[in-house]
Structures are given as C-alpha cells and as structure tokens.
Amino acid sequence: MHHFKWRMAFLCLLNLGLITGCASDNEEDLYANxxxxxxxxxxxxxxxxxxxxxxxxxxxxxxxxxxxGVILDSFAEVQKRANSGQLMGAITHAPGFTPMPFGGTKISDCEIASIKKWIDNGTPNN
Structure with a gap:
C-alpha cells in the first residue's frame, strides 16, 4: 500500500509537469522579451x-x-512568392493557403513581422 501512494504521488507530479510545461508553441514566446x-x-x-x-x-x-513546386532558394523565387501573396498566406496560416512550415507550428510573430516589412518595403534585393 505504501508503494501505491508513492506511485500515485509521482504520477500526479508528472501530470502536473506535463500540463503546465507547455505554455507556448514557439521559441519566441518562451525566450524572447x-x-x-x-x-x-x-x-x-x-x-x-x-x-x-x-x-x-x-x-x-x-x-x-x-x-x-515552390522554390525558395533564390531571390527571384522568393520575390515571386512574396509578391503573389503566397508567402504571407502560407506563413500566417491564412485560409486558402497551405500552412508552412508544413505539419509544424507557425514561425514566430517577429519573423512574420520581418517578412511582412521586407514585402512592404517592395521586396528589395538587398
């Protein structure tokens, strides 16, 4: 009976850790100010x-x-996807777009804001 109580206490602590241990889906929310x-x-x-x-x-x-069929390893290809709206639609998980990264959580809000800023600046090759 004594072992049963210790096992139950251990399981309760383990469950508490699992429930409270995942406060966020991305690194930005966990580590950034x-x-x-x-x-x-x-x-x-x-x-x-x-x-x-x-x-x-x-x-x-x-x-x-x-x-x-999406290529993102050259400026011209990234610019094409950015100018068409496909890049922002995919990374913001907007309806009608395949969410990227595929099967993963959204990239951080800061990364999305940086990409949006680059697009708003006219997608310069700088």
Whole structure:
C-alpha cells in the first residue's frame, strides 16, 4: 500500500509537469522579451535568408527537389512568392493557403513581422 501512494504521488507530479510545461508553441514566446522585435533594418541577404535557412524552408523548397513546386532558394523565387501573396498566406496560416512550415507550428510573430516589412518595403534585393 505504501508503494501505491508513492506511485500515485509521482504520477500526479508528472501530470502536473506535463500540463503546465507547455505554455507556448514557439521559441519566441518562451525566450524572447516582449517588444524586442526590431524590423528597422530588414534585408533579403541577412534577414530573409536567415529565416529561410533557420526554419528549414530551403531544405524542402530547394531547386533540386522543390516540395509542391515552390522554390525558395533564390531571390527571384522568393520575390515571386512574396509578391503573389503566397508567402504571407502560407506563413500566417491564412485560409486558402497551405500552412508552412508544413505539419509544424507557425514561425514566430517577429519573423512574420520581418517578412511582412521586407514585402512592404517592395521586396528589395538587398
């Protein structure tokens, strides 16, 4: 009977940890300070390439074997998807678009804001 009580206590603590341990779906919400998203110097060569690389976009959407026929490993291809609205629709999980990353959670709000800023700036090749 004594072992039963310890097992129950352990299971209760384990469940409590599982319930409270997942407060967020993305790193930004877990580790970033609110209001630290700086979109004042967004560039294609720095900001956009970093997001596409770090989020694995280029792995699935490279020219060698582009998933869904979407290529995101060159400026011209990214600009084409950005100007058509497909890029923002996919990363914001908007209705009518295939949500990206496929099968994953949305990229951070700061990354979305950075991509939107680049698009709003006219998708420059900088």
């Amino acid at each position: 609110p209001g630290t998203c700086d979109t004042s110097a967004v560039t294609f060569s720095g900001t956009m390439n970093a997001i596409l690389e770090n989020r694995g976009c280029k792995g699935c959407h490279g020219a060698a074997s582009p998933s869904g």
